[in-house]
Structures are given as structure tokens and as C-alpha cells.
Amino acid sequence: MIALDLIGIGTGNPEHVTLAAIRAMAGADLILLPRKGSDKSDLADLRRQICETHLPDLSRVVEFDLPVRDASGAYLDGVNDWHDAIAQTWKAQIDARLPQGGRVALLVWGDPSLYDSTLRIAARLGITPRVVPGVTSLSVLTAAHAIPLNDLGAPVIITTGRRLRDEGWPAGADAVAVMLDQGGAFTHIAPDGVTIWWGAYLGMAQEALISGPLDAVAQEIIDTRAALRARHGWIMDIYLLRR
Incomplete structure (x- = not known):
């Protein structure tokens, strides 16, 4: 069985990560860090820095490439298709790395509830996550x-x-x-x-x-x-x- 934590990590400052977020990160069997292309590599670097600051063991931290959104058509249609693709990418990573189940964590900028689609993507997999709130922009x-x-x-x-x-x-x-x-x-x-x-x-x-x-x-x-x-x-x- 897979359990999912969506952890709000603030706006990039490791000091904005809450004690609850650190505890959730430490309890995860797998932490997935998305890469959004070379033009946003700093974002992946910041997530890594947050993990390095708060976790003694980085062996459970795995980076993966996010699908690219097709911006050629209607906005909402393109976003929904993109979210479908992201959900399947999550599933592939989880199935490959936790075939026997476990707890997965995703680090979300700011708070997962404020103009972020991570909750909607999780719903596509039929998973009700535990949400750890974060400092918002x-x-x-x-x-x-x-x-x-x-x-x-x-x-x-x-x-x-x-x-x-x-x-x-x-x-x-x-x-x-x-x-x-x-x-x-x-x-x-x-x-x-x-x-x-x-x-x-x-x-x-x-x-x-x-x-x-x-x-x-x-x-x-x-x-x-x-x-x-x-x-x-x-x-x-x-x-x-x-x-």
C-alpha cells in the first residue's frame, strides 16, 4: 500500500521549512524531486539544498523529469492533459522504487493548497494524501x-x-x-x-x-x-x- 505526503516547503529558504515538514521528510521511504528542465535547474537545486539541510541520509531522495505541458491548444485542456501525464510519471517512479508499498513524499513550493495542482494530480491516482502545510509566498x-x-x-x-x-x-x-x-x-x-x-x-x-x-x-x-x-x-x- 502506498501512502503519500505532500509537504509544503515554503519559498526556497531552508529556514522556512517547518518542524512538521522535517518530521514528514524524515519518515518517508521515498522523496521524489521533480526536474522542470535546465532553465529551472535552480528549483531542483533548492529542493536538494532543503533535503541536505534537514536530512542526514539522502539515499531515499530521487529526482525525476516532469513531462512538458503542450501550450499549443486551449489552456485548461492542455493543463489537464499535462496533469494526467504527471500522475502517470509519479506512478512509474513509485512502482519502480517501492514495489512493496511504503510512504512517498513530494516537496511542494509554498503550501499544497494555494495555487498548486499537486492535490489534483494525487487524486488522479486515487490517493488521499496527508498534507503538511507550508509557508506561502x-x-x-x-x-x-x-x-x-x-x-x-x-x-x-x-x-x-x-x-x-x-x-x-x-x-x-x-x-x-x-x-x-x-x-x-x-x-x-x-x-x-x-x-x-x-x-x-x-x-x-x-x-x-x-x-x-x-x-x-x-x-x-x-x-x-x-x-x-x-x-x-x-x-x-x-x-x-x-x-
């Missing part, structure tokens, strides 16, 4: 800027860059947290009276932060983001908008 963003997420009694909408670009400012929201932006979705909203708090590589050594009135700092964020992506080959960023 959203909480690290607000901590880095030393701001509260919301004003007193005010709502916050968490959405994606794609939806902000296509649909504009969400109705009824005083503040909008934007994740999974390919870059510059905030240029598709009216900037008047809007403040932005932006962060990239949160919790990592290369962390970058910019904040201010949107109309004053939007271009600086776009330029900084492009330069950082060119330097590192990948970027993970998030921002909070408030008006």
Missing part, C-alpha cells in the same frame, strides 16, 4: 514589505495574472493578490489610486522587492522582472494591489 510577501494583507474588515481576492489581464479588477475587492503572472498583468488595470507591493524569489538570497503607486513603479517592475529572468533563467514572483 503570499505571507512572505506581506512580511517582506511589513504590511497587513487586508485593511480592517476588508476583503482580499486571490487570483491569477491571466484572469486579471482578461477580466480586470475583480468586483467587490479592495485588494487583489496576484499569482502565476507571466508578467505585467497589472498594466491592464487603471492605475489611478492603486498601490502595488511586488516581490520575486521571496525568501531566497536573490529576493527583490518593489512597492509604490502603480503608475510610478509599473515600468520599474517590468524592467526589473525581465532583467532577473534573463539573469537566472526563471522567475517566481507575486504581488498585492490595493486601492
Whole structure:
């Protein structure tokens, strides 16, 4: 029988890994680390660094290559097909390495419940996992800027860059947290009276932060983001908008 742990590991800083996460990692018979291609090799390196920091024995840590998503068709269809392929890749690794069963762990950036599909992929295999929560990029963003997420009694909408670009400012929201932006979705909203708090590589050594009135700092964020992506080959960023 296979048991599965989905372990939130924060945003890349080994000090953000919780005691519960370390305990779950130590109790796993197999820890699978996905590789997402050479342009994101730093991500695999960070997962390895987290394992090296918190585990005395790395013999149970195995890396594998993730399938590549086909971006040529409809977005949701492509993502669902990709998740099917990932589920089968997990199964192949587990069957090959734990034929008699055991406990498998996957290390998930941030928290497995917030804009991450690991839970949906696990469901494709008919496995109900144990989830170990992690520090999220959203909480690290607000901590880095030393701001509260919301004003007193005010709502916050968490959405994606794609939806902000296509649909504009969400109705009824005083503040909008934007994740999974390919870059510059905030240029598709009216900037008047809007403040932005932006962060990239949160919790990592290369962390970058910019904040201010949107109309004053939007271009600086776009330029900084492009330069950082060119330097590192990948970027993970998030921002909070408030008006």
C-alpha cells in the first residue's frame, strides 16, 4: 500500500521549512524531486539544498523529469492533459522504487493548497494524501514589505495574472493578490489610486522587492522582472494591489 505526503516547503529558504515538514521528510521511504528542465535547474537545486539541510541520509531522495505541458491548444485542456501525464510519471517512479508499498513524499513550493495542482494530480491516482502545510509566498510577501494583507474588515481576492489581464479588477475587492503572472498583468488595470507591493524569489538570497503607486513603479517592475529572468533563467514572483 502506498501512502503519500505532500509537504509544503515554503519559498526556497531552508529556514522556512517547518518542524512538521522535517518530521514528514524524515519518515518517508521515498522523496521524489521533480526536474522542470535546465532553465529551472535552480528549483531542483533548492529542493536538494532543503533535503541536505534537514536530512542526514539522502539515499531515499530521487529526482525525476516532469513531462512538458503542450501550450499549443486551449489552456485548461492542455493543463489537464499535462496533469494526467504527471500522475502517470509519479506512478512509474513509485512502482519502480517501492514495489512493496511504503510512504512517498513530494516537496511542494509554498503550501499544497494555494495555487498548486499537486492535490489534483494525487487524486488522479486515487490517493488521499496527508498534507503538511507550508509557508506561502503570499505571507512572505506581506512580511517582506511589513504590511497587513487586508485593511480592517476588508476583503482580499486571490487570483491569477491571466484572469486579471482578461477580466480586470475583480468586483467587490479592495485588494487583489496576484499569482502565476507571466508578467505585467497589472498594466491592464487603471492605475489611478492603486498601490502595488511586488516581490520575486521571496525568501531566497536573490529576493527583490518593489512597492509604490502603480503608475510610478509599473515600468520599474517590468524592467526589473525581465532583467532577473534573463539573469537566472526563471522567475517566481507575486504581488498585492490595493486601492
